[in-house]
Amino acid sequence: MTAIDATEAPTFNPFEAGYAENPYDQFARLRDAGPVLPSPVGGWQLFAYDDCFRLLREPGTSVEDGNITDDRTMRDEAFDRVAEELGIDRSDNRSILNIDPPDHTRLRKLVARVFTPRAIERLRPEVQSLVESAIADLDPGDAFDLIETVAFPLPFQVISHMLGMPEGDTDQLRDWSHQLAGTLDPILSEDELRDAMHAAEKMRAHLTEVIAWKRANPADDLLSGMIEQSDDGDALTDVELLDQVVLIFIAGHETTVNLIGNGTLQLLRHPDQLERLQSDPSLIGGAVEECLRFDPPVQMTRRITMAPFEAAGHTIDPGTFVMAMTAAANRDPARWGDDADEFDIAREGSNHHLSFGSGVHHCLGAALARMEAQVAIGTLVERFPSLAMAGDPVHNGRVVLRGLDALPLRA
Numbered sequence: 001m002t003a004i005d006a007t008e009a010p011t012f013n014p015f016e017a018g019y020a021e022n023p024y025d026q027f028a029r030l031r032d033a034g035p036v037l038p039s040p041v042g043g044w045q046l047f048a049y050d051d052c053f054r055l056l057r058e059p060g061t062s063v064e065d066g067n068i069t070d071d072r073t074m075r076d077e078a079f080d081r082v083a084e085e086l087g088i089d090r091s092d093n094r095s096i097l098n099i100d101p102p103d104h105t106r107l108r109k110l111v112a113r114v115f116t117p118r119a120i121e122r123l124r125p126e127v128q129s130l131v132e133s134a135i136a137d138l139d140p141g142d143a144f145d146l147i148e149t150v151a152f153p154l155p156f157q158v159i160s161h162m163l164g165m166p167e168g169d170t171d172q173l174r175d176w177s178h179q180l181a182g183t184l185d186p187i188l189s190e191d192e193l194r195d196a197m198h199a200a201e202k203m204r205a206h207l208t209e210v211i212a213w214k215r216a217n218p219a220d221d222l223l224s225g226m227i228e229q230s231d232d233g234d235a236l237t238d239v240e241l242l243d244q245v246v247l248i249f250i251a252g253h254e255t256t257v258n259l260i261g262n263g264t265l266q267l268l269r270h271p272d273q274l275e276r277l278q279s280d281p282s283l284i285g286g287a288v289e290e291c292l293r294f295d296p297p298v299q300m301t302r303r304i305t306m307a308p309f310e311a312a313g314h315t316i317d318p319g320t321f322v323m324a325m326t327a328a329a330n331r332d333p334a335r336w337g338d339d340a341d342e343f344d345i346a347r348e349g350s351n352h353h354l355s356f357g358s359g360v361h362h363c364l365g366a367a368l369a370r371m372e373a374q375v376a377i378g379t380l381v382e383r384f385p386s387l388a389m390a391g392d393p394v395h396n397g398r399v400v401l402r403g404l405d406a407l408p409l410r411a
Contacts, residue, residue, distance in 0.1 A: 009037050012045055012325075014187065020395040023299070023402070024341070027328035036312045041186050043070060043321030045300075049335035049354070051311040052324040055303055056358040062100050062304040063361060069319030082193045086201075094240045095247040101360060107240055110229050111248075112364060114162065114222050120367040123158065127375045130157055135383060138411045143390045146407040147261050150376055155256035158372060159249060164221025166213065173249065176203040180246070181254040184400040186323070200246075207245050211238075222248075248365075256369045258297030258403025260376045261393075263288060265407055266295050267377070268389055270343045277345060277381055284378040287345035288370055289353065291377075293336075294343050296355035297369075299327040299402050326354040327402075384411040 010033045013019070016026060030037055031047035039045045046052050055061065096107050113119065134150050156174050165173075179199035182192060211227070218224040226241055236244070267274040267287070277283050302323050309316040316322060330353045331340045344350075356363035363369070380387060391408030 009033070011038065011040050013040070014399045020397050023327065024331060027325065027331065028341075030325075031328050031332060034312070036314050036316070039186070039321070039323055043068075043323065044316055045323045045325050046311055047325045047328040047332075048312065049329040049332040052326055052329040052354055053358060055309065055311070055322060055324050056301070056354065056361070058303070058309065058359075060306045061309075062306055063098055063104075063302070064100055064304065065098075065321075067304045067306060067319060068321050070317065070321060082190055082197060086194065086197055093243055094237070095243040096364070097247055097251070097361070104360065107236065107244065108364065110236060111222070111226060111244060114225065115364050115368060117367045120371050123162075123368075124371055124375060126161070127154070127158060127372055128379070130154055131376050131379045135380070135411075138384075140384060140386060140411050142411045144409055144411065146264055146380075146409050147257065147404055148406070150380070151257045151260040151264075151404075151407075154260070154376060155253045155369075155372055156249075158368070159252040162221065163223040163245065163248065164214065164219050165210065165223070173203065173206065174253070175199070176206075177249045177253050181250050181401050182398060185398055187399065203246060203249075204242060207242060211241060211245070251363070252365050252368065254401050254403070255297045255363075255365070256372050258396075258401060259288075259291065259369055259373045261404035261407050262295040262297060262402070263291030263373055263377050264380065264409075265393055265404065266291055266343055267345075267381070268387070268409075273343055273345045274381065274387075278385060281378060281382060283345055284374050284381075285370075286347070286350060288373045288377065289350040290343060290345045290347050291373070292355040292370075293330045293347070293350050293353035295402075296327050296330060296353065297401060297403055298355060298357075298363075299400055300325045301357050301361075324354070326357070329354050387411060 010030060012030060013026065014023070019026060027047060030045075035046060035048035035051060037045050037047070046055060094103075094107070096104050099107070131150060131154060134153065135144075138144055152174070156177070176199040179196050180203065182188065183196045188196075211223070214223050215227055218228065223245065226236060226244065229235070267277065273287070277287050300323050302321060305316055305318050305320045305322060307318050309322070329335070333340045335352075356366040356369075388410050389408065390410040393404050393408075394406040396403050396405045
């Protein structure tokens with residue numbers, strides 16, 4: 001990297017007071033100061049929309065950590081230390097989140113057909129039924145926690161149904177998935193890593209048994225299809241199959257929990273926009289896009305440069321870990337105008353946010369997350385015209401998958 005003194009530049013600090021409740025003030029300061037800055041765990045961070053967009057779509061960039069040659073990158077040291085202590089091999093993760101083309105292209109094609117917008121739309125009636133069932137016992141004025149009642153169980157039920165998971169162990173699988181999602185954060189204690197790795201081993205062992213059962217009991221579901229599918233005769237290996245199933249649980253659950261929680265909170269904090277949606281339910285699609293832009297469930301995503309990358313007049317060297325701070329990019333006035341920090345459910349072009357990434361690694365489950373949020377938030381707003389806060393929200397404290405652990409509401 002040229003032209004930046006890493007010892008003097010301002011630094012991203014997720015431990016700053018108030019960050020969990022509002023990271024966006026810090027993002028604005030860093031975007032103004034940078035917008036290319038050294039990361040506290042090594043590598044670099046991009047805060048401007050155009051730079052993030054170009055990085056995510058840059059041909060030849062990598063998501064495989066083995067391509068990092070920048071000796072300032074320290075993120076994996078603690079992971080490797082804990083993995084060695086526990087006797088866990090971290091070298092062979094084959095999920096599409098962690099591999100490059102051509103293998104990424106092959107594996108993505110094997111599961112992509114069930115995540116097309118048309119296929120997802122066929123699930124809408126079932127999702128509607130699940131939401132209505134979750135709130136069926138609530139009367140106007142009743143207090144409830146949105147995360148516990150709707151946001152947390154809903155996406156897990158949907159993913160389990162899509163995969164054709166057998167009944168039982170639902171609570172345990174959800175807990176393991178929730179712990180594993182925390183490993184995406186750039187800064188974790190070794191105790192947190194140890195707990196997450198234990199959860200990973202338990203989840204993998206359980207899902208290995210489920211896959212064996214499904215081989216003997218195939219049905220019309222995603223997991224059976226993944227087992228049976230091949231692409232030009234190139235089937236999923238056992239390792240690849242297991243890693244995709246684990247990823248589908250984590251990515252399909254945590255991001256949607258956060259989207260439903262964050263989105264509902266922003267509507268309640270902006271009563272003019274809530275009233276606007278109540279008056280015109282057809283705005284729900286745009287409302288979810290603005291929720292994704294304004295307070296996204298995934299705050300950042302990474303790439304490794306494989307060639308020099310130019311950003312804001314600087315050159316990032318090949319082999320460097322680079323974090324695209326997409327939540328900061330989503331509020332960049334250079335892209336969104338002077339009202340970038342305003343919440344507007346009818347904002348033109350709000351769906352150009354980077355909350356699902358971009359390029360070949362664009363989120364496979366984007367259509368599913370959008371649909372679930374539209375149904376959940378839209379149903380709540382329609383069913384409870386006086387929906388209001390009943391206490392302070394509790395943020396989950398996570399840096400990458402930012403969301404809520406609790407959102408007390410009154411119906």
